[in-house]
Amino acid sequence: MNHGAVSVRPVFAVVLAALVLIAVTTVLAGRLNHAGGVATAALRAVGQLGAVALLITAVLRSWWASAGFITLMVLVAAATSARRISSLRLGWPVLIPIAVGSLPICALVVTSGAVPLTQVAVVPIAGILVGGAMTAASLAGRRALDELRDRHGEYEAALALGLAPRDAALEICRPSAGQALVPALDQTRTVGLVTLPGAFVGVLLGGGTPVQAGATQLLVLVALLAVEAIAVAVTVELVANGLLSRPGPPHMTRSPRRLVTRSAG
Template structure:
């Protein structure tokens, strides 16, 4: 009989997790990556946060106001996290909420208004989480790459200004190609789906009893939605960078 769960919960599960956490931390530490402690703290936070979410999610999905509040909390955490990755300035960091909202909100609106995605809490919360997570990563990567590029190639920006470029156009000419690379992971994931990986939405649908066709449709919607959201997010992030909203690198 086929198991209905991807992960088997056994007494050895905590041991396996501890071994993997220790291995990741040691590799980061001994390899000089500088994130040994961060690996441990990230895993501990993940365990704690997932435990809390698992405890409250049953109540949240039954109350409309709670669903909206939960999504807003996810949005706030995404904006804060992305902002910290882009800039050290606490005041400037909150600008990260603009590209995340610009990417996730319109896509989520299209999915719900068209009836593609149900507004039931059990559906809308994970879909919103997927979109916000993708936009978080896109904002952090594109913002950081754009700022770094402007800092390292400041002379080229000044040369463009000397040639008559307006400040915004000069900055865009230098940083936009580098920032656009933030879309590559989403592009690669979409191009190789089914050939290299079977993403979480597809596997989750199969384990939940859906047919492979249904699972494929759900995964396609998720991937296309993520591409659209992240493209919009990167565009807005670059615009904010060249307008100086995140400060300088």
Template sequence: MDGQNIVVGWPLAVVLVLLAAVGTLVVRLGRIDGWRPVATAAVRAAVQLAVVSLLITAVLASGWRTAGFVLLMFAIAAFTSAGRIARAGLRATIRHMPGPAASIAAGVAPVLAMLLGAGIVPAKPVAVIPIAGILIGGAMSATSLAGRRARDELHARRGEYEAALALGFPTRDAALLVTRPSANQALVPVLDQTRTVGLVTLPGAFVGVLLGGGDPVQAGVTQLVVLVSLLAIEAVAVLVTIELVARTP
């Protein structure tokens, strides 16, 4: 660290490469899953953050560019969730995008509008982009988890679903009967993070404010706003996701 900032140089590059290699090697040796996703995720993160770092100055100079960048984040989040849920090729992923897009938007749009309208988050590009990114990212994760779990439950408990149909249940109600009990699993990450904040973890918003020169109280308030917002956003995203899955099982 140099004062309050991470020093950019060859030691940082070496450490990052070693960490990525360790993660990849552990997954491969432990036969947890394919090692390639870990390696490619690390490389993609480095490339994408490098590009964003170069573009961010131009984006922050304009409100319209900021809005466009937020929409780009939203589109990528919807595409990513659609791919996780569909587990298919590019065409199938694109075809499934409206569902995840609706789930993410239903959670993020009203909460972000409330934060901006109440003046809690300043309507400035430098504040909007990071907050919007955190909120969209949380909604994306919840949507992916809820959608995949709902699809898995419908597949594993197909007999129960068909039995409910045979008893006269509408398609939606039969699907919800199977998918709703496990939907809360998609909220476990945000619930755990919120319950243990300050005791086990100091999440990104808190650390970011401190690194930016803010005081601990300001950092704590910022993190609280983010976590409570994420609880609301992810709850809505999960609800909309299982509803959409139930209507198209």
């Protein structure tokens, strides 16, 4: 028996319910407008993790099943990020930064031998990297489009000065979008001092040594920095080239290329 593992007993469900109630109550009291989202996210997490717990043994039995599961991760991440940034109709290009950011880096750490070439090692690492790319793309896309909306006058002024649409958009949105890297940077800077992240704890709970746990977490954190840097850079390029935009009639929500077309008319 692993004495470091969480015990799934009735009290576990009571604690989970209490935590959700605290979160929802706090959001309502602070008028943060996400009470429903907190409750829904918690319920979805219960259902999804329950399903994964039942399916994971079958998934890890073959490389085809593992590859299919990783593909599903990428698609769900893209759908989630698309909703956060724009809409499913206009946001599907966000699949590009998520895939380009996470999959090559995952392939690098696996083929190099840094991570064992086994399903039980590859699938969790892929999930962590895809999740990091999703978060970075969502934050970068939202910040970039918000900047282009809020500083539309500056964008048009840059066009008037002779900048190309892409260059004008990058001047406006790139610095703000780059802030999407701050969570990953802070987590890496403070690891071991403020937090003991999941990979470290997971290796320890799995019976690994503290040295193995530290090495695993270091690999994950540095890989996440690379993944998220790529995801942010590609997302900003998609926004600047008008490939990732928001729906709606107001001209300030449209992509740079559409803004140019409107202003030229």
